[in-house]
Amino acid sequence: MSNEPTIHRFPADHEGAFVNAYLVETESGLIAVDSLLTVSESRALREGVEALQKPLLAVLLTHSHPDHYGGLTELVAGDDVPIIAPEGVIDTIVRDDPLKEQILRPMFGDEWPAERTFPNTPISDGESLDFDNAVFTVIDLGPSESPYDSPWTLGPDERIVFLGDQIYDHKHCYLADGFWEQWLGNIEKLRARFPSDVVFHVGHGGPVGSDDFDWQRRYIETFLDAVGNADWTNQEQAHGAVVARMKDYLPTDELQFLMELSIVPVAVQLELVAPDPHGGT
Numbered sequence: 001m002s003n004e005p006t007i008h009r010f011p012a013d014h015e016g017a018f019v020n021a022y023l024v025e026t027e028s029g030l031i032a033v034d035s036l037l038t039v040s041e042s043r044a045l046r047e048g049v050e051a052l053q054k055p056l057l058a059v060l061l062t063h064s065h066p067d068h069y070g071g072l073t074e075l076v077a078g079d080d081v082p083i084i085a086p087e088g089v090i091d092t093i094v095r096d097d098p099l100k101e102q103i104l105r106p107m108f109g110d111e112w113p114a115e116r117t118f119p120n121t122p123i124s125d126g127e128s129l130d131f132d133n134a135v136f137t138v139i140d141l142g143p144s145e146s147p148y149d150s151p152w153t154l155g156p157d158e159r160i161v162f163l164g165d166q167i168y169d170h171k172h173c174y175l176a177d178g179f180w181e182q183w184l185g186n187i188e189k190l191r192a193r194f195p196s197d198v199v200f201h202v203g204h205g206g207p208v209g210s211d212d213f214d215w216q217r218r219y220i221e222t223f224l225d226a227v228g229n230a231d232w233t234n235q236e237q238a239h240g241a242v243v244a245r246m247k248d249y250l251p252t253d254e255l256q257f258l259m260e261l262s263i264v265p266v267a268v269q270l271e272l273v274a275p276d277p278h279g280g281t
């Protein structure tokens with residue numbers, strides 16, 4: 001088939017260690033999948049739009065986490081562009097953004113965008129969008145890795161999928177939202193849905209394939225086991241024990257902070273420690 005869309009990953013030059021966004025180039029325009037976290041990276045993504053010299057037709061969001069929507073203001077740069085996601089994703093972003101501001105401002109300073117843009121166009125499960133015969137279809141997954149997730153397939157045979165963070169490509173993972181049971185269930189649901197030669201374009205690293213669901217499942221199970229078996233009479237030591245176990249499973253620092261941010265919230269949810277009355281999770 002000629003006129004196949006071209007998929008550009010951003011940023012191109014750090015091998016996807018942190019966050020990925022994508023520009024899908026069709027004959028007449030560009031469709032972005034997600035934005036990035038920081039102002040500079042999102043500005044570079046916008047420069048990618050300018051460099052390709054085609055209009056940005058739409059932005060599709062894969063889930064409700066701030067590393068994927070924070071850069072929308074820079075990406076759309078004042079253009080009137082539909083930013084499309086299921087209502088659940090839109091509502092979650094609007095609800096949680098003030099809390100994300102509290103967490104991310106101290107970590108990233110001015111690199112966390114001062115002004116955030118929210119998705120403005122809801123879409124229902126299974127609905128498709130056609131751009132020059134590049135047909136995107138949304139999967140309204142509900143709670144999974146984030147409080148609300150929405151992978152997108154590209155093409156009728158579902159061999160190209162923008163999977164969001166359902167699989168991290170061998171990087172530490174964020175589990176603080178506490179929907180791991182749904183996440184594990186969705187891993188099996190998604191594994192069964194797609195052909196074995198599917199290409200998953202993911203939020204961190206990649207692309208990956210169907211076999212990587214096994215790694216992701218084991219990461220989640222190992223983390224839950226590590227938190228569950230730590231000695232919570234001493235929180236600091238418990239934290240250290242979980243980090244050591246996870247570094248043993250995955251000996252990299254990449255996105256380690258996301259895993260560390262998840263330890264106490266998961267311990268709270270497992271009722272191993274009392275919730276902090278001042279801290280949100």
Ligand SMILES: [Zn+2]
Pocket residue numbers: 019065067068165203204
């Ligand atoms: Zn992410």
